[in-house]
Amino acid sequence: MSRLFRDVDGGALFPHGSVVCIGAFDGLHLGHRALVRHAVARARDLSLPAVALSFEPLPREFFSRDLPPPRLTLARGKYQGLRDLGADSVGLLRFDARLSAMSAEEFVRKLLIGRLGAREVWIGPDFRFGHRRGGDLPLLKQMGRELGFSADEIEPVLLQGERVSSTRIREALRSGDFTDASRLLGRAYSIGGRVVRGKQLGRTLGFPTANLRFPKVPALSGIYATWVHGVGERPHASVSSFGTRPTVDGVEPLLEAHLFDFDGDLYGRHIEVEFVAKLRDELKFPDLPSLTEQMQRDAETARRLLSEQRLRATA
Numbered sequence: 001m002s003r004l005f006r007d008v009d010g011g012a013l014f015p016h017g018s019v020v021c022i023g024a025f026d027g028l029h030l031g032h033r034a035l036v037r038h039a040v041a042r043a044r045d046l047s048l049p050a051v052a053l054s055f056e057p058l059p060r061e062f063f064s065r066d067l068p069p070p071r072l073t074l075a076r077g078k079y080q081g082l083r084d085l086g087a088d089s090v091g092l093l094r095f096d097a098r099l100s101a102m103s104a105e106e107f108v109r110k111l112l113i114g115r116l117g118a119r120e121v122w123i124g125p126d127f128r129f130g131h132r133r134g135g136d137l138p139l140l141k142q143m144g145r146e147l148g149f150s151a152d153e154i155e156p157v158l159l160q161g162e163r164v165s166s167t168r169i170r171e172a173l174r175s176g177d178f179t180d181a182s183r184l185l186g187r188a189y190s191i192g193g194r195v196v197r198g199k200q201l202g203r204t205l206g207f208p209t210a211n212l213r214f215p216k217v218p219a220l221s222g223i224y225a226t227w228v229h230g231v232g233e234r235p236h237a238s239v240s241s242f243g244t245r246p247t248v249d250g251v252e253p254l255l256e257a258h259l260f261d262f263d264g265d266l267y268g269r270h271i272e273v274e275f276v277a278k279l280r281d282e283l284k285f286p287d288l289p290s291l292t293e294q295m296q297r298d299a300e301t302a303r304r305l306l307s308e309q310r311l312r313a314t315a
Contacts, residue, residue, distance in 0.1 A: 004079060005091050006056075008099060008111050013089070014051070017119040019043035020112060022053045022127065024060075024166070027072035028081040030186045031124060031157040031164040038154050039122045040086035051116055052087035054078065055095040061216075062095050070170050070219035077192055091116075104130025108143050121151040125163075159184060173220040176278035190229070191242075191255055192272040198254065207295050209241075209256035210266045212273065218242060218253050223279045225302035228257050230271040236262060237310075239295075239302035240273055243282035258295075260303060277305050 005013060021039035025032050036052055043050035056075045061068040073081065075092055082090045093099060093111075102110075107130050112118040121140055129135040140151035156163045164184050172181040173189060181189045193212035210228065221243040227235035240257040257273050279298050285291040 003083070003089055005089065006094050008093060008102070008107075008115065010115060012117055013115055014049055014117045016048070017046075017117045018049045018051045018089075019046060019120045019122070020051045020053055020116055020118045021122040022129065023124050024058050025052070025054045025073075025078055025082065026058060026166045027169050027185060028078065028085070029164050029166060029169055029184050030159065033085060033186060034157050035122060035124050035154050036082060036085040036087060039120075042120055042122070043088070046119065048119060049088040050086060051089045051091060051118075052082040052085075053091040053093070053111075053116075054082075055099075056092040057095055059095055059100070062100060068217050071216040072166060072169060072173075072189075072219050074191075074193070074214065074216060101131055104135025104139055105143065106130075107135060108140070109147070113147050113149070118149045121149060123151070123153045125153055125156045127153065170219045173275075176220075176222075178275055178277065188274045188276075190272045190274040192230075192270065193255075194268060194270050195266045197267060198256070207258045207292075207299070209258045210271060212255040212257075212271070214242075214253045214255055216253075220275070220278075221253075222281045223298050224275050225277045225279060225305045226257060227274040227276060227306070228259055228271055229274060230269065231259065231262070231264075231266065235274065236260070237303065237306040238273070239279070239299045240275075241282070245282075258299065260299070276309060277302075 019039050019042045021035050023032060023035060039052070040050040079090050079092060112121060121144070123137065123140070127136070137151060137153050144151045158164070162168065169181050169184045172178070172184065178189060191212065191214065195210045196213055198209065198211040224240045224242065226238045226240040228238045229235050236259050238257045238259045240255060242253065242255045244253060255273060257271075279301055285294065
């Protein structure tokens with residue numbers, strides 16, 4: 001069974017049928033989780049594989065290349081999250097000019113039926129697909145009657161009377177409200193990746209960092225108190241900078257985590273950085289000594305906040 005596929009074209013992946021759910025799945029929040037878990041449960045009832053279908057890049061990124069929307073999750077995190085929710089196979093379709101021009105009807109016939117052998121298709125509320133967003137639930141139901149599959153949508157997941165959405169999470173992260181973001185996500189917000197080599201400027205300033213690239217527009221920027229997972233048995237306290245590093249004329253977003261009281265080599269290791277509290281916005285300092293002084297103040301604040309959080313958790 002293919003665990004990951006990227007193409008619309010090709011032979012049948014599931015000749016005996018599958019249960020498919022479709023969505024952007026950016027952030028894998030409570031609404032996404034409800035959709036995937038429902039599809040997985042239906043697949044288990046029917047003894048069929050569960051397929052989670054999404055797009056990379058996201059359609060909104062493709063159509064807004066000059067001003068792409070902020071991303072909550074990178075492709076690897078999305079794939080792993082969907083697998084963790086029980087999806088037997090994940091489709092991260094290459095969204096390009098050809099796919100954007102494909103009609104909703106062709107998408108159904110070529111991909112959902114021809115490639116995935118869909119027996120059931122599940123979507124979230126108001127989901128649209130195909131050229132000019134011409135596909136919706138009524139079209140799926142109509143084509144299902146013709147082609148032999150069923151289609152339906154799950155009820156929206158509400159929190160505090162409002163629908164859970166990636167937009168609400170982005171707003172919470174932008175304002176530094178990690179409590180609200182965690183409620184909407186169903187878990188703490190974190191970013192994972194493989195540690196890469198940077199310019200090692202932090203090491204010369206006394207603040208060595210584990211660096212994660214983020215080749216998308218991030219949903220947050222600034223200096224944060226964080227926990228780093230994947231280093232030891234327990235999360236490791238840290239202070240992290242996420243942004244373009246204006247003091248050293250950086251351009252691409254980089255997540256730099258300084259782990260307190262840690263001396264080791266993390267290059268190549270996969271870690272997860274969990275955000276706890278925002279300390280300040282990213283600033284451009286006149287010189288490196290000024291930056292170093294502020295980094296020391298940030299580290300002290302982060303240590304205190306994380307120590308307080310750990311004490312509350314064990315009380």
